[in-house]
Amino acid sequence: MTLADALVDYGREMLHAYPYKEVPSCWREFYTDAGILKALALGFSAFGKQDKETANITSPQDQEQEQEQDKLVTTDMLEKESLKLAIAACDNVLVMAGASGRGRRDFVFEMISYFEAVIEEGQELTEDPAAHSAPSVKRQKTSATSIVTGAENFKLGEEPLQEPIPDVRYPIARVHLPTIEEFQQHVNGGGEGGTPGGPIIITGGIDHWPARDRWTDLDLICRTAGPDRLVPIEIGSQYTEEQWTQKLVTMREFIQTYILHQKHSRTNNESKGGKAVMEVGYLAQHDLFAQIPRLRRDIDIPDYCMIGPNDQEGYNPPDDVLLNAWFGPRGTVSPMHTDPYHNLLAQAVGRKYIRLYAPKETPKLYCFGDESRNEEGQEGEGQEGEGGSSMLGNTSQVNVEEPDLKRHPLFAEAEYVETILGPGDMLYIPFQWWHYIRSLSTSFSVSFWF
Ligand SMILES: O=C(O)CCC(=O)C(=O)O
Numbered sequence: 001m002t003l004a005d006a007l008v009d010y011g012r013e014m015l016h017a018y019p020y021k022e023v024p025s026c027w028r029e030f031y032t033d034a035g036i037l038k039a040l041a042l043g044f045s046a047f048g049k050q051d052k053e054t055a056n057i058t059s060p061q062d063q064e065q066e067q068e069q070d071k072l073v074t075t076d077m078l079e080k081e082s083l084k085l086a087i088a089a090c091d092n093v094l095v096m097a098g099a100s101g102r103g104r105r106d107f108v109f110e111m112i113s114y115f116e117a118v119i120e121e122g123q124e125l126t127e128d129p130a131a132h133s134a135p136s137v138k139r140q141k142t143s144a145t146s147i148v149t150g151a152e153n154f155k156l157g158e159e160p161l162q163e164p165i166p167d168v169r170y171p172i173a174r175v176h177l178p179t180i181e182e183f184q185q186h187v188n189g190g191g192e193g194g195t196p197g198g199p200i201i202i203t204g205g206i207d208h209w210p211a212r213d214r215w216t217d218l219d220l221i222c223r224t225a226g227p228d229r230l231v232p233i234e235i236g237s238q239y240t241e242e243q244w245t246q247k248l249v250t251m252r253e254f255i256q257t258y259i260l261h262q263k264h265s266r267t268n269n270e271s272k273g274g275k276a277v278m279e280v281g282y283l284a285q286h287d288l289f290a291q292i293p294r295l296r297r298d299i300d301i302p303d304y305c306m307i308g309p310n311d312q313e314g315y316n317p318p319d320d321v322l323l324n325a326w327f328g329p330r331g332t333v334s335p336m337h338t339d340p341y342h343n344l345l346a347q348a349v350g351r352k353y354i355r356l357y358a359p360k361e362t363p364k365l366y367c368f369g370d371e372s373r374n375e376e377g378q379e380g381e382g383q384e385g386e387g388g389s390s391m392l393g394n395t396s397q398v399n400v401e402e403p404d405l406k407r408h409p410l411f412a413e414a415e416y417v418e419t420i421l422g423p424g425d426m427l428y429i430p431f432q433w434w435h436y437i438r439s440l441s442t443s444f445s446v447s448f449w450f
């Protein structure tokens, strides 16, 4: 282990010693600096390999020997592997610590671009189109060389939807391009009584996004992001489940394994003769656009986020609009929860079934930690076992599409609205409204919390 590795490990331990939001900035900075050191060391080692190659060639015999060795493991390959590891070190810093500390972010971005450019130059020789991660990524003619999908003309949005396709009985109203003032009035309840407005779907608001077209092409997403970039994904069908975990994988691996070939995982059930289930991977609730600014060019923050919602108890607007990417295969489930902000959830690609409950329904929704609402006799039953109350205080225990009404009888009386959000739709989810979301197809949404 190198000194840089040891420092990174120590920094990671310190990051994990605190809840995410309470990590002292000194440890974020420590982790960032350690990661930068590691990336530089890997970068230098890559170039060291290059230099050695040149320096070693002294005689024709040497050259021959060198060529023989090259057939097995080329210096070029080693160099690329080191550079990919250097990019991974940079991504760890961006994802885990936000590249904290003055000037560090720009430096990390510069390193990534530089390493990507070197890898790309090399990989052009090997005709590997996945390497084309340069800023000017254009749509290439889809051809047999589409290494990510392995399929020609694979376009998202054309696949059959995942069953069951819910019957929408209480649809959410749709409005085509309201003015900012109209939207503001709706949110703030400018009308009689001043009650804040409920959910609405705005159509026409993201038609100009390049993402609407570009993100139907998995190869293009992969090349734009950069195939070797690490992204955080959630594994497990929903975060309220025991087996749920998070990990960092390359964009290429995420697309290949979790979107194209949704990986089979063996469950305990299966070893006892039960059915195999797909392991669902979800790139969820991550500001992918801060980490990979090239993807930020494919979207636009809607002006509707700038309206300045009225004060409500418990509402603290963020300093800046908070962006999150939600990219995954069909079958991702976000259990019913609330967030501390107003939200515009923009659907760039694919479809999602969404159900919303107003704050007044909260007593019928059995949120974690609200033991008094548990079924009689269940009182106090393992909040920890069900995921720990403190983390999940904003999450409902009810399995929305298949509720256990014996355990959660009041849920049957809770009123809701629902929709199948499709490409181009933007759903306004008001502050404190409960939302449950299941993807019916491969889907890429972007949420804007304001
Ligand atoms: O799309 C999803 O899976 C969840 C989105 C969500 O919860 C949000 O935008 O706040």
Ligand SMILES: [Fe+2]
Pocket: 337, 338, 339, 435
């Ligand atoms: Fe949410």
